[in-house]
Amino acid sequence: MAEHILSSKLYWAIWAILICLTVVTALVARVDLGWFNPVAALLIATGKATIVVLFFMHVKYTSEKLTTMVIVSALFWLLILLALSLADYSTRPIS
Amino acid sequence: MATAAFSHEREHYLNKEYGIRSWLLTTDHKRIALLYLVSITFFFFIGGFLALLIRLELLTPAGDLVQADTYNKLFTMHGQIMIFFFLIPSIPAVLGNFLVPLMIGAKDLAFPRINLLSWYLYMCGGILMLHTLLTGGVDTGWTFYTPFSTAFSDTKVIEAGVAIFINGFSSILTGLNFVVTIHRMRAPGMTFSRLPLFLWSHYATSIIFLLGTPVLAITLLLVVFERAFNLGIFDPNRGGDPLLFQHLFWFYSHPAVYIMILPSMGVVSEIVPCFSRKRIFGYSFVAMASIGIAVIGFLVWAHHMFVAGMSLYAALIFSFLSYLVAVPSAIKVFNWTATMYKGSISFSTPMLYAFGFIGLFTMGGLTGLFLAALGVDVHVTDTYFVIAHFHYIMVGGAVMGYLGGMHFWWPKISGRMYPEGWGRLAALIVFIGFNLTFFPQFILGYLGMPRRYWQYPPEFQVLNVLSTAGSTILAVGYLLPMVYFLWSMRYGKIADDNPWNATGLEWRTASPPPTYNFEETPLVTWEAYEYDKMTLPAEVTLER
Amino acid sequence: MSDSSVAVEHTPELRHHFADMEQQRNAASLGMWLFLGTEIMFFGGMFCAYLIYRLAYYNEFAVASRTLSLPIGTINTAVLICSSLTVALSVRAAQLGKQKLVIVLLVLTLLFGLAFLGIKGYEWREKFVEHHIPGSSFSFDEAMPGHPEAKIDPRHAQIFFSLYFAMTGMHALHMIIGVGIFAVLILMAWRGRFTPEYHTPVEIGGLYWHFVDIVWIYLFPLLYLIDRHK
Structure with missing residues (x-):
């Protein structure tokens, strides 16, 4: 190991x-x-x-790309949630 | 290879140990799959019974069998039980659990004890749900829309919310187990490009389990907090926005539709090449379409909210994105059809279900495009058109795939053949019953009959009677397989290791498999679906 | 058992279905990372609600945020960072096989965790005394800074406090689970279960602890540091 x-x-x-x-x-x-x-x-x-x-x-020292992929995809999905919800709220005619 | 001749004395996962303890404390993925099989079948029939009550009430225009309050609870509990306790776990937890390690040549899932924990969580949620049902039920609709669920409903919202919350963890852990298993436990030579498409679709499903379910969990928890501790996150009286609940809810619950349909697509991708005796057409496209559906599925959720008061500009974006899902779905349908083209097709029971799936899913998918179009959606929102559309996907698609898969792998699971004649008859009955139940609902919806009402104007009665008649036929179609599967466990013909002459790894071990699946860790040197290199031995009869 | 292809190295910690220790360790680590991915989305739902309401009710959020104690929030952040250090050091001690040091560091982590929860409990009690708990007894009589006539809508302030309790409550629940996990780890370390070859539980538990720390790293500015300069 x-x-x-x-x-x-x-x-x-x-x-x-x-x-x-x-x-x-x-x-x-x-x-x-x-x-x-x-x-x-x-x-x-x-x-x-x-x-x-x-x-x-220890992510800097791991040779495992998969760990990075997991983190990046979770953050990307969070971004989807925030961005597309915001797409609705920021274009509503009245606040 | 073990042959049928002495299989009655060979040790396998079913006869290794006996007794209740050996089942309730097992960590064998195959036994856990059977635990799930029994429990989801139970919930399927409860949900089905509620559906029959709904259909019986709608037999006549007047509200005579049940009153409005009871009717509200009937469709709510039908939806919650069918979606969270049958459809979502159905293929992943039963067939997925059984097959994922077998198909990659592993001894078990990566975390066998967590797998057992998943089943116990499922049961805890399920028992709580049953308790909710028996002590009064919920009337919010399966969607728990606020502020009705938080401020007005006087039914057991908290209990149902907690039940689904607990069940969510079961899904998350199952998905986690699948992803880790597929990444870490593959047999030597089983590269990602050799992975059966059933596994690609389960991988995609697991992505949704992992990234979608937690959002539902926290959303339901916030509703529970709002009821129990008076928090005000969705409360319009305090400036909260009920639409925010809908955003968070559908962020999971729209992709949840793909949790139900993707595994079925995986099953069909196994059945179609096997009974066409051809390599799958466009392997990598079908595989990537699964991932594509899982990703794009997360970008479309607000098409459930077009008339709820959301921004028109955002609605346009979501409408456009919703059309995109049609692309990978169509890729799959075209590839299955192309696989069948010039194949030597046999009409065995699993293939009949696959045919049913492709046809009904196509109809469900195309009507989905109507609903993604803003203008049409305004016209048919909350009508029976929507009901018919999603039942074509969930029952016509997901359940057809589930039954097809159960027939395809039953010889592997039980070591016995089911009666082929009865199987074909049941498939036919299911197909006829299904269309008779749900096709009239498209027309009803287009004529303007709203969903979730216990009575309706008399001019809708003929179509409603047709639908109710269809549902009784459908019920017979569902009961038949249960009866003959049980029968076959004792009296069925003893199954070969590979009765369909299929290519997957799961067919290269005994039926039923030994506890650790393979006598030796297999070495994979071939691509998936090499049916063109496989000749049919003379003794294999596919009972044309 | 018809298990003929057992791996060459056979340690008692190796579960039967893995080929070797490395496969087992990689599986466990990937499993925990995936779980943390789901946790991002779990808290993400609340972050989404927070974002929407903060944009809609910025003034109310700012005034309500200022009623939280900045020193206490800062100290609690520091406490969690210290606990993360002890976790990281305990993993290192386990890698080096310093069994006693592992126990000491794990106990320290547990104590830091309990200290955090204690301080959080004190803060929650304060909110109770000030009637800042959402519900019928909620009262919030504050005005915009510098504009005593511009009263803050207490209903919107309630949304801030609803989010505050939901978010810190969920975080505290994760801390309590973490404390439970570390209690088990201490017991395992006490029994000498961890060696330089096998210390996956410490590593995995550590990942979880660091994640809960990171959630707090975001909760601190989002809840405590809105418009502090006025």
Whole structure:
């Protein structure tokens, strides 16, 4: 079994980044950036989620393409749900 | 190879162990398939009984057999039991469970204990549903539309919602098991391009199980929360939007139609080449059409909501996307027909059901195009036209495929042949009864008879009487196979390992198969459906 | 058993229907990933409802979001991130065969999980005291920031709180299940079941835990961080 064992230092570094990003996202929310506020919040959240998936969940080190495919298709299906529902709500004559 | 001569003493999955415990605690996929077979047959007859009551009420224009309240509960429970407890598990949980490992040359599914858990979840949901039925039932329609289901109905909505929620997990786990098994457990040489089309269609079905069912689960849970804890997500009094419920509900429930039809298409793709003695026409197109249906099926859901108040622009998009599903469906129908072209066709029972499937599915599919067209849909929404359309797909399509598959693989499952004459007779009765029941409903709907009413104007009576008469014939057609399958388990002719001279891996092991399916892990060196390289041995008679 | 083609390596953990340990491990891992895919769609239904209503009732959502405690939300996020670290380290310890360390890290994870649930429970209690639980006793007497005359429609605020309870409730349920899973893992580790060759349960349980963490990573900005700057 070709298992990839990462160093514990790397895990601690990831943890530090995640904690920093949590603080950053809470601070950024208090600054008025207009429409960029929710975008920033979601970008940071996506960044954190990606780091967790890649390192904590070892997706970066797996040779298995199937795992990536599962994640991508689930996200794609979520996008279908959101986009096509929104297609209805964003074109309704009255809100 | 084991032959019929000494099969009575050979050990196989049926005679390995005896007793209730050996069945209720089994992890053998073949035994679990039989557990499902017994339980879904039970629910089929309950749902069928409710259908007969509905038809009897509609025999006369007046509401005389049952009152409106009871009628509402009848069609609701008929829909919920038939869809969630019969149609959705039917082929995947019975034939799929039995055949997926056999067809890829594996000893079992990847997670045998989770497979057993699926059955127990199914039973928990089923018993809860039965309890709902016996203690008052639900009257929301199978669709649970809000705000009626959340604020107005005083029936057992919570209980039915929880029953279907639990049953959903059974589906999810079955789908998960199939995908992992097909990816990880294939015998050496069984590449994806050699996979029988039955497995491609089950793979596509599993995609829908995995990505659609959870959305239904959370939607029903939100309805339950709204009733039980007063949350207000769909409540128009608090600014909530009932249409949001419909969006979420149909995001699963439209693809659910493909959960019912795709496995049937898989069955037909096995039967047609075998009884035409020809290679399937356009293997990769049929395989990809399955995946195509599963994906496009997720893009069309709002065509159930055209008149519900959704945006006209979005309705146009959904209407267009709905037409797209016709493309892969038509590809399949054309390929089956092309497979039969110049084949040496034998009219055995499974093939009769396959014929029935192709014809009825084509009718159901084409009338679906009428409904996808915005203008026509406005005219026939919520009429019997819709009822006839989806029964042509679900009963004419899915159930025909299920019965065809049951006959095709019965020798493998039980080790016995069913009586061929009775089989053909039953197939004929089912076909006649089905058309007599549902064809008049197309006309009724087009004339404007609405669905879900317990009484109707007298001018609709003739067609309704025809429909009710058809349903009794259909009932006979469904009872017959149950009787002769049971009979054949004791008195049927002992089946050969490969009575149809078919090419699949499942026919290269004994009938019934041993517990671990194959004496040795098979090595696959051939493509699927090499019927052109297979000659019919003289002793194989297909009882023309 | 007529099982003549048994694999060469035969460890007690190898179930009969797999050819070898690697096949078994890959199957389990793919199974968990597929399950997490379904979980995305499960929460996806609620995210869809959230998106639609947030666009429709943005002001109400913003004011209602501001009644949630930012410090508590941030601390809870940090607690979950710490638990994810201990999970990742426990998988590593299992890979290296450090059996005692595995137990310690699993117990730490369990404690972080319980801490998260405790803090969440405290928050829910606060909502109860403030009458922010949807239903007949719901009351929400807030105005737009800077515009005391522009009262917020409490009915629409109720939609926010309905979503808040549905989403955090479902997340908490997943946490409770996770705590149950980790209790079992601790028991298995205690009995010395995990070796460098076989530690699939820790890996699979870890994947589940990280996923629940990721859901919270999204819930935190979506529920707590709407329009915080005013």
